[in-house]
Amino acid sequence: MSRLYIYDHCPFCIRTLIVAHYRQVSDLQQVVLLNDDEDSCHRLIGRKMVPIFEHQGITIAESMDIAKLLDELGEGPKALRPLQLGEAIQPRLQPVQAHSWALTYPRVTRIGMDTFATESACDYFRAKKEALLGCSFEQALAETDTHKAVIERVLAELPPLTLPSEQGDTLSWNDVLNFPPLQYLTLVDGLTFPPRLQQWLHEVAELGGVELYFERAV
Structure with missing residues (x-):
């Protein structure tokens, strides 16, 4: 296991x-850690960092290294399509990352995630992220309209x-990289996504077996 x-x-x-x-990796146990659980991370890899993958006595901790190994271990019939540099959105999102954080960090602890199941886990996250933001969660929330305007423009x-549906309902490595930061933004109630982008989000979420937060957005 x-x-x-x-x-x-x-x-x-x-x-x-x-x-x-997507690659249908078998015999894989998913373990959700509390955000303030430093001990488990230090026991496994000597530092606080996730994801962490244990497989056949080996422990690794870089997300793309883990993803590539899971791809190799997968038994699913559909391969991941190759990376296309023209569809890389990270260079466009990076300059507005602070606005994205200001929208998402104050909200993510409020939608019932297992990582934030305890008050101490929420407090730990708040302290770390408020230091990163340089302001309180309350201030970030009060400035929602300003941050939304920037993100919606981008x-x-x-x-x-x-769209995966344009490629035989298959995912690509671009989808693996592009989906997470956009999924995070679905936490924000009323944030406008262009129709095609919203369709892409739903298709990737379904094929990748992960959720969107539109129905829980705050």
């Missing part, structure tokens, strides 16, 4: 889950992403 240790909100963890589900300008 292999084990995949994750936070259920973590974009890097979502990469590995998409590959594991979403509208993203290059068209190939």
Whole structure:
């Protein structure tokens, strides 16, 4: 039995889950850690970091290394399509990352995720992320309209992403990389996604066996 240790909100963890589900990796136990559980991470890899993958006595901790190994272990009939540089959206999202964080960090602890099942886990996350944001969650929420306007402009300008339904209901490595930061933004109630991008999100979520947060958005 292999084990995949994750936070259920973590974009890097979502990469590995998409590959594991899509490639139909068998005998894989998913272990959701509390956000303030430092001991488990240090026991496994000597530092606080997820995802962590245990397989045949080996433990690895880089999300794309894990994803590539899960791809090799998978038994599913459909391979992941190769990476296409023209569909890389990270260069467009990176300059507005602070706005994305200001929208998502104050909200993610409020939608019932297992990673934040305890008050101490929520407090731990808040302390870390408020330090990163340079403001309180309350201030970030109060400035929602400003942050939304920036993110919505960038979403509208993203290059068209190939729909899995246009490629025989298959996923690509672009989908694995592009989905997590956009999935995170579905936490934000009322954030506008262009119709094609929203369709792409739903198709990737279904094929990758992961959820979108539209129905729980705050």
